[in-house]
Amino acid sequence: MQAAPLPDRGIVHLAGDDTRHFLHGLLTADVAALAPGAARFAALLTPQGKIVADMLVAAVPDEDGGGILLDVPRALVDTLLAKLKLYRLRAKVTIEDRSAALAVVALWADDPAAAAPAADRLDGLLIRDPRHPRLGWRAVVPADAVPAAVAALAAIAAEPAAWEAHRIGLGVPRGGVDFVYGDTFPHEADMDQLGGVDFAKGCYVGQEVVSRMQHRGTARTRVVPVALDGFGPPPGAPVTAGELAVGTMGSSVPGRGLAMLRLDRVADAMAAGTPLLAGGIALTPQRPDWATFAWPGGTAETVR
Structure with missing residues (x-):
């Protein structure tokens, strides 16, 4: 099993009698039913249904202090704090930035059936990453205790780049690189596919828009894995089919990457035999094993 610190992640801690009710009414996941020691993938949206911040939501057992931890992009901690405090009103909730005191470590194994790490040896919280079984676990530990x-x-200690390669290989998007915060719907970031939206939980900020996209099947743009001919272009590079823009490139490692693509335009390009290019580099969409949405052309090699 490998373990890599994730210095780009921050931690927000919420506590108080109204914490679960407060978050349940804001986030896309069911926080009310979250068991101690478990985690959910979720996002805070704008009223228009676009992602302000995505996060892992973990319930801290009472014996470890209780409350809820939000594992979020560190660059968005101040934005998230401001939004949460705006919505708090008179709710009995304390909201604290713990990013300086706590660190996030990703743990994963090449064997998807590998046993879970021994949580009783850890001075911190260990949770299963809820997005994909092969993403493994997250440990939240004191910042000075990572080694x-x-x-x-x-x-086995690993670098953050090894974790990035693992994530990209599974086709799991990363906000701020594979999609733009404030301009992306949950469906476009594949949150509906990766357990990040509970369509039965009822109201939350932006819920009407997300439900409408789900029931009408109107998500034509998605982040999908792509096979690359060598090194990929930088994130944000346009993806084209002939003269037609079909999307933008996201994160990549040699030979594979992620791209935000208009799937209907990709389907037309595939039918016409027109190659997809980004920065002059050829790319081929690959259906991830978790995808249940319609795939361009109906067939493609599956990423596993």
Whole structure:
């Protein structure tokens, strides 16, 4: 098992009698039913249904202090704090930035059937990453105890780049690189596919727009894995089919990457035999094993 610190992640802690009710009415996931020690993938949206911030929501057991931890992009912590405090009103909730005191470590194994790390050895919280079984686990530990946590979990220390390559290989988008915060719907970031939206939970900010997209099947643009001919272009590079723009490139490692693509335009290009190019580099969409949406052309190699 490998373990990599994720310095680009921040931690927000919420506590108080109204914490679960407060978050349940804001986020796309069911926070009310979240069991201690478990996590959900979720987002805070604008009223127009676009992603302000996506996050892992973890319930801290009472014996470890209780409350809810939000594992979020560190660059969005101030934005998220401002939004949460705006919505708090008179709710009995404390909201605290713990990013300086706590660190996030990703743990994963090449074998999807690998046993879970021994959580009882850890001075911190260990949760299963809820987005995909092969993403493994997240540990939230004191910021000065990362090496000790890696050793306690009997993991091999790895660099954040190794985790990025693993994530990209599974086709799981990363906000701020594979999609733009404030300009992307949950369906476009594949949150509906990766357990990030509970369509039965009732109202939350932006819920009407997200439900309408789900029931009408109007998400034509999505982040999808792509096979690359060598090194990929930088994130944001236009993807074209002939003279037609079909999307933008996201994160990549040699030979594979992620791209935000208009799937209807990709389908037309595939039918016409027109190659997709980004920065002069050829790319081929690959259907991830978790995808249930209609795939361009109906057939493609599946990423597993």
